[in-house]
Amino acid sequence: MVLTADAGFRRDLVRSPENGGVSASAAPPVVVLDGVEKRFGDLVAVGGVSLAIPRGTCYALLGPNGAGKSTLSRIIAGTAPRDGGSVSVFGMDPWREQVRVKTRLGVVAQEDGLDEELDVQHNLHVYGGFFGLRGPELHARAAALLAFMELGGREATRVVALSGGMRRRLAIARGLLNDPELLILDEPTTGLDPQVRHAIWAVLRRLRGEGLTILLTTHYMEEAAQLADVVGVLHRGRLVASDAPDALVRAHLPSHVVETEAQDVAAAPPEGAIAERYGDRLFVFHDDQETLLRWAARHASGRTLARATSLEDVFLKLTGKALDG
Amino acid sequence: MAEVPARRAPPPPPSTATRVAAVWRRHARVYADSFVANATPAVLEPLFLLLAVGVGVGRYIDAEFNGLPYREFMAAGILGMTAVYTAAFESTHATFVRMRYQRAYDSMLNSPLTTRDVFVGEILWCASKGLFYTAIVATVLAVAGAISSPWALLAPVAGFVTALAFAGLGFLFTSFVTNITQFQFFFTAGLTPMVFFSGLMFPVQELPHGLREVAYATPMFHVIETFRLLVSGPSHASVPWAWACPFVVVALAVAFAAAGVRRMQSRLLR
Ligand SMILES: Nc1ncnc2c1ncn2[C@@H]1O[C@H](COP(=O)(O)OP(=O)(O)OP(=O)(O)O)[C@@H](O)[C@H]1O
Ligand SMILES: [Mg+2]
Numbered sequence: 288m289v290l291t292a293d294a295g296f297r298r299d300l301v302r303s304p305e306n307g308g309v310s311a312s313a314a315p316p317v318v319v320l321d322g323v324e325k326r327f328g329d330l331v332a333v334g335g336v337s338l339a340i341p342r343g344t345c346y347a348l349l350g351p352n353g354a355g356k357s358t359l360s361r362i363i364a365g366t367a368p369r370d371g372g373s374v375s376v377f378g379m380d381p382w383r384e385q386v387r388v389k390t391r392l393g394v395v396a397q398e399d400g401l402d403e404e405l406d407v408q409h410n411l412h413v414y415g416g417f418f419g420l421r422g423p424e425l426h427a428r429a430a431a432l433l434a435f436m437e438l439g440g441r442e443a444t445r446v447v448a449l450s451g452g453m454r455r456r457l458a459i460a461r462g463l464l465n466d467p468e469l470l471i472l473d474e475p476t477t478g479l480d481p482q483v484r485h486a487i488w489a490v491l492r493r494l495r496g497e498g499l500t501i502l503l504t505t506h507y508m509e510e511a512a513q514l515a516d517v518v519g520v521l522h523r524g525r526l527v528a529s530d531a532p533d534a535l536v537r538a539h540l541p542s543h544v545v546e547t548e549a550q551d552v553a554a555a556p557p558e559g560a561i562a563e564r565y566g567d568r569l570f571v572f573h574d575d576q577e578t579l580l581r582w583a584a585r586h587a588s589g590r591t592l593a594r595a596t597s598l599e600d601v602f603l604k605l606t607g608k609a610l611d612g
Numbered sequence: 613m614a615e616v617p618a619r620r621a622p623p624p625p626p627s628t629a630t631r632v633a634a635v636w637r638r639h640a641r642v643y644a645d646s647f648v649a650n651a652t653p654a655v656l657e658p659l660f661l662l663l664a665v666g667v668g669v670g671r672y673i674d675a676e677f678n679g680l681p682y683r684e685f686m687a688a689g690i691l692g693m694t695a696v697y698t699a700a701f702e703s704t705h706a707t708f709v710r711m712r713y714q715r716a717y718d719s720m721l722n723s724p725l726t727t728r729d730v731f732v733g734e735i736l737w738c739a740s741k742g743l744f745y746t747a748i749v750a751t752v753l754a755v756a757g758a759i760s761s762p763w764a765l766l767a768p769v770a771g772f773v774t775a776l777a778f779a780g781l782g783f784l785f786t787s788f789v790t791n792i793t794q795f796q797f798f799f800t801a802g803l804t805p806m807v808f809f810s811g812l813m814f815p816v817q818e819l820p821h822g823l824r825e826v827a828y829a830t831p832m833f834h835v836i837e838t839f840r841l842l843v844s845g846p847s848h849a850s851v852p853w854a855w856a857c858p859f860v861v862v863a864l865a866v867a868f869a870a871a872g873v874r875r876m877q878s879r880l881l882r
Contacts, residue, residue, distance in 0.1 A: 364722060366718075366721045366722060367881075385726055386626070386631075386724045386726065389722070389723060389725075390626065390724045392722075394722035398715055399719075400715050400719030402638075402714070402719070404645070404714070404716075405641065405642060405645070409641060413638045413641055414719075416633075416634035416637055416638070417626070417631065417720060417723035417724060417725050418626060418723060418724055419626030419631070465723075
């Protein structure tokens with residue numbers, strides 16, 4: 288993935304083709320996890336996750352329901368203790384130095400957690416108070432963020448009267464109130480219609496372009512591909528792969544695929560292909576599209592689809608489980 | 613799309629006092645938005661009680677209680693009940709709704725607030741409401757002629773401390789609750805008998821031996837005796853050791869508040 292370099296905010300970022308485009312030179316990563324574990328009774332929710340997020344980059348944790356995305360993001364945000372491993376955010380342990388770390392964080396939780404007893408602007412004013420922000424400076428910033436999130440004119444609206452998309456935009460505005468250095472978003476577009484989803488992606492790309500470091504969790508493959516410099520695939524609490532989205536695809540599967548109905552295919556796949564069967568669907572991967580199409584014309588029947596290999600296919604291969612996004 | 617608001621220098625971490633005050637202000641803000649609906653029942657209930665029992669039944673009661681006409685005797689109990697119910701409701705039902713249904717604390721914890729900030733701010737808010745309602749009810753009682761001592765000016769302070777104690781108790785109960793209907797138990801089995809058998813309706817000394825000692829042991833008795841010292845003076849106390857009651861209430865407030873906050877903190881952590 289190629290970074291569009293803009294001077295100023297991200298002087299610490301250096302493009303290097305070998306590692307997928309992103310590397311931090313001078314500045315230490317904003318987030319460093321090493322062997323992080325979290326258990327709920329016998330259930331291992333997070334089973335030894337290690338990763339690093341360089342300043343100014345976007346990291347996406349991609350995983351199905353119950354993979355441990357929320358648990359891991361809460362541990363990073365300093366709102367949940369861990370059972371093992373180490374976590375560093377801005378060089379501090381977010382659990383031991385909660386106040387100092389959280390002062391510099393923005394968090395948009397999976398359940399937006401807006402204060403339904405307050406109107407739109409008081410949601411921001413009250414939340415700003417938790418950061419020690421007050422007075423005209425806070426009010427001006429809240430107004431600017433409402434305009435930025437296209438909620439201008441909604442100041443006095445009660446939260447219960449907002450649509451799902453407006454609620455999520457307000458939650459993001461709230462997460463930006465303290466001008467965070469790291470923004471953590473837990474499934475920011477789940478349950479939103481495609482139009483709102485694209486609008487939120489545009490906002491996040493914009494913030495990312497301003498040099499904000501972003502950690503987002505998602506079960507939408509497209510979201511991860513659109514926004515992330517690095518995607519980490521989380522499966523049952525373990526990071527089973529992590530890389531730039533296109534590198535991830537290249538590393539695990541050939542570039543093209545034919546999807547067809549499994550029961551209709553008796554023939555062997557073409558030479559050099561990888562065949563995977565999930566339920567009643569057969570996936571045949573090959574680097575040469577021509578070969579693949581010739582094979583499909585001869586052997587495939589029923590509902591058949593030829594396309595480029597995507598992150599979703601990689602996810603299926605790594606976890607044996609479909610994403611539900 | 614509007615401009616991304618400009619970057620400022622990273623803010624210094626807010627102090628504990630700032631954080632706790634911000635929680636308090638959040639509750640005050642929500643409260644101010646629906647002041648009339650909120651305040652009316654809390655203030656009207658004790659006044660109905662005064663009207664119905666003090667004026668209605670009291671007219672047929674010639675006897676004096678603790679050397680006071682019935683109406684004046686009831687003033688202390690009504691003030692105690694005001695502070696106790698205000699704090700008890702706010703720290704049980706209202707806290708549980710905020711925790712379970714509104715998930716208000718989850719997002720507070722994503723800000724620099726700690727679980728301690730959240731519940732210290734909340735219990736101070738409960739106590740402040742106790743102060744506020746006690747002041748209103750005391751004013752009405754004074755106008756109705758049920759208060760005779762200038763020390764009654766300190767009644768709101770007693771309301772604050774009383775509310776702190778009972779909000780602490782409320783937190784202790786709430787920290788074990790899994791279903792909202794369980795609060796019924798706290799009120800009908802816990803508070804109501806305590807209120808009515810601890811010196812609100814009749815002097816505790818009238819109770820038979822055994823029950824009387826039980827009443828003396830309740831926090832409510834000490835609360836009502838404290839208010840009686842303030843609104844009627846020591847000559848109308850129920851027991852010779854009534855002077856100790858304010859100290860007991862303060863001690864209970866410190867102990868219950870500390871324990872309640874600690875329990876709620878661990879309840880909130882996963
Ligand atoms: N407080 C808790 N107590 C017990 N188990 C929990 C708790 N929180 C999470 N879990 C379990 O831990 C695992 C990981 O949960 P988590 O919420 O982190 O997953 P997720 O990836 O965010 O899923 P989703 O896409 O549904 O939000 C799940 O099996 C979940 O049931
Ligand atoms: Mg989740």
